[in-house]
Amino acid sequence: MEPTEKHRSEIVHFKLAPDELNKAPEEVFDIVSKLGEGSYGAVHKAIHKSTGHVIAVKKVPVDTDLQEIIKEITIMQQCDSRFVVKYYGSYFKNSDLWIVMEYCGAGSVSDIMRLRRKTLNELEMSAILKDTLLGLSYLHSLKKIHRDIKAGNILLNMDGQAKLADFGVAGQLTDTMAKRNTVIGTPFWMAPEVIQEIGYDQKADIWSLGITAIEMAEGRPPHADIHPMRAIFMIPTKPPPTVKNPEEWTPLFIDFIAQSLVKNPEERISAEEFLKHEFVVNAHAVLH
Template sequence: MKIKKPLKELKLSVPAQNSPISTFLTASGTFHDGDLLLNLKGLRLVSDENESLPSEGKEIDLQFSLEDLETIKVIGKGSGGVVQLVRHKWVGTLFALKVIQMNIQEEIRKQIVQELKINQASQCPNVVVCYHSFYHNGAISLVFEYMDRGSLVDVIRQVKTILEPYLAVLCKQVLQGLVYLHHERHVIHRDIKPSNLLVNHRGEVKITDFGVSAMLANSMGQRDTFVGTYNYMAPERISGSTYDYKSDIWSLGMVILECAIGRFPYTKSEDQQSGPGFYELLQAIVGSPPPSAPPDQFSPEFCSFVSAWYGF
């Protein structure tokens, strides 16, 4: 009988005490956190000398406001907020508007600020563009480009599986986005999963949702916190060990295999009901060999490629 190795103590964060609202909201209604200022007019980053920082090539249209947008429908809901499909009243352009109710719990607020800063600075064709962000009446609104084919979750639901040639195109784009995040922005995404990879009708695949991303300022580039979606976490993250950029590669490997076989790799059938429970899944990821591509269904090159993810 196989003896499973016990999991190390998981490093789980606990809710912090709420901060006074005056610590992040001015009397005029401007949300502030460090060098970030956000209000109804938009977002601004300031230096210690209170000078505006350049937005790295993103032009700010001063005429663009929340009042210029009309809601068409709700296209997504989650713990991070509500996402609406909206249209610019005057030019007809479609956007995805993410509305987040401000939470004065410090940990949640820091995640929102993290997402705002990464979105503001990102300049990569494989990262979803955030055009504007606003703070008004207790809510932060982020205006994203509209990816009209939804996420990879929607794609898999429609086509069941994705063939190898298309997976190659998909994978290349996500990897280009990760190279940008890892090497130019020094960011670990920490939550790479199908719902955070968006697709449009041109076949473009882009990374989104940086609420739990980690900025790495030290030379070793390692973290030891436990955040993200556990299904796609690398073993070192689940076991509470330090981790680095490679954890995103593990997660992408799981996503690619899921797209190929049409189900989450740790489930045993397509009905998604025969998978392990929470603790069994954590134990399997940490203590068992990683899932592999069935050699009778895929090319040797693809099988080798998937296996390489886990040993990266």
């Protein structure tokens, strides 16, 4: 059912009351079901008791460096764009951090591919890539870097609109969780300059977006069949990847990938410029 305008505005303006942020989370929310495992903890569907509003709760096991995580969450709460998943607040419960955020009913792009058991077509990809670029353009205008663009971190709501998720959390949580889990985040989506640790900026997200485009087209990012540690050496030294069978795709899509996967970040396109690329200019939501 198509949400009414009133319903839409409620979605946009939902907020936790200040006194609710000081309560125990189970007094404020009813956990309905587990949606899946995020990279750093389980994500649950929950109901905000006083309004009936559906939200998502990510439960992250935490051991150290809480101040850093709180700082990151504060940054996330400063984001106000319909192309970035909204963060409503956070709670500590025993040894877990509960991060309360906007619920995206269709799940992540990688969930959708897994459930449908097929990759995406160019119409679907153009719509998702356009929304993702709008989210990145917004973040980059605030001098923020996402750092973890991949199909698993692009969520869709029930209207088929794509939103960036897990912004900022990944960067800080990596240090915190490293003791528990040795391979955190794989390098397959990482820009060469990030792997080489020669300093990087927002352009690193554009490389990751190009890898994500290949992931949506083929189901996996390039080098996915080799060991992550070997990929770390290959990405900076090999020519930029592209799709395995270029003849199956339009020249526009091939060009979109080529424009994002430029090894020198200074020559790589910005998110704002990229929004003028013909592959995404005429995109419209097609996922229902």
